[in-house]
Amino acid sequence: MKRPVVAVVGLGLIGGSLARVLGRAGYRVLGSDRAPVLRAARKARAIAGEVTTLEEAARSAGVVVLAASPETNRRLPRRLARTGTGAAMTDVGSVKVSIVAEAERLGLS
Amino acid sequence: MTPQAATAPAARRRVVALIRAAGAVPVVMPADEHDRAAAFLSHPPARGLGPGRRRPMIERQKVEIDAEAEAERIRRVARGEGDAVLAKYLAEAEGIRKVLEAKTAGYEGLLRVCGARPDLAPALLLLEKLPELVAEQVEAIQSTPTVTTATGRIRCVR
Numbered sequence: 001m002k003r004p005v006v007a008v009v010g011l012g013l014i015g016g017s018l019a020r021v022l023g024r025a026g027y028r029v030l031g032s033d034r035a036p037v038l039r040a041a042r043k044a045r046a047i048a049g050e051v052t053t054l055e056e057a058a059r060s061a062g063v064v065v066l067a068a069s070p071e072t073n074r075r076l077p078r079r080l081a082r083t084g085t086g087a088a089m090t091d092v093g094s095v096k097v098s099i100v101a102e103a104e105r106l107g108l109s
Numbered sequence: 110m111t112p113q114a115a116t117a118p119a120a121r122r123r124v125v126a127l128i129r130a131a132g133a134v135p136v137v138m139p140a141d142e143h144d145r146a147a148a149f150l151s152h153p154p155a156r157g158l159g160p161g162r163r164r165p166m167i168e169r170q171k172v173e174i175d176a177e178a179e180a181e182r183i184r185r186v187a188r189g190e191g192d193a194v195l196a197k198y199l200a201e202a203e204g205i206r207k208v209l210e211a212k213t214a215g216y217e218g219l220l221r222v223c224g225a226r227p228d229l230a231p232a233l234l235l236l237e238k239l240p241e242l243v244a245e246q247v248e249a250i251q252s253t254p255t256v257t258t259a260t261g262r263i264r265c266v267r
Contacts, residue, residue: 003126003130004123006127018131021130021131021132022127022130022131025130025131026130027127027130062123063123063124063127065127088117088119088120088121088123088124090110090124090127094144094147094151095144095147096111096140096141096143096144097140097141097144100111100113100140101140103113104113104115108113
């Protein structure tokens, strides 16, 4: 199976670690975060490129990983739903019920 | 993984591959089950408790820990006292045993001396005790009250 491009939204401890390990596993990883964080992630070779918006991430990647704060993650599916792309969405939060309910409410599948 | 029922198989496969590439083992479960497991693993004592109930629970646990510490202290003191009492009685028992063993050895020697006449043993015992018996008799007689009469002094015998 061809490895899809992965966009990681939020390059904190978990998102940054995941980006780095996926990059080492051969994925092309794009990062989305504040400019200083993106610079640090590029320097650490955790990401291969950057995306400035969630919409751009959805258009550029086959999988979008939500790794922002739980509150932010809950807001992002709505924006992703508007893009209408075929990107798969997943998240690394420890609470799933609320985000799954939001995805179902938005009709994401 | 907590996919929805409507999640496209291709999307699921992409995420599974991603998880494996990160070195993890994907496990599929319902979202609510995942959250319960995550809560249990992250905060076992406080599972299902809001902030308002955590403080009383922590206070109760503190009281229980303090009570257990006090009970343990009492147990240690009692154990120490019990050991001391036991050591005292053991020492006393050991002393009594030695005395009885010495007496037994003495009686055995007495019987050897009596040879074919073991019936003499009580007489020999009395003989051995004779000076002591005489001394006790003398003391008893001296401490007995006397009455002076016209015919002389009469010693009262109780």
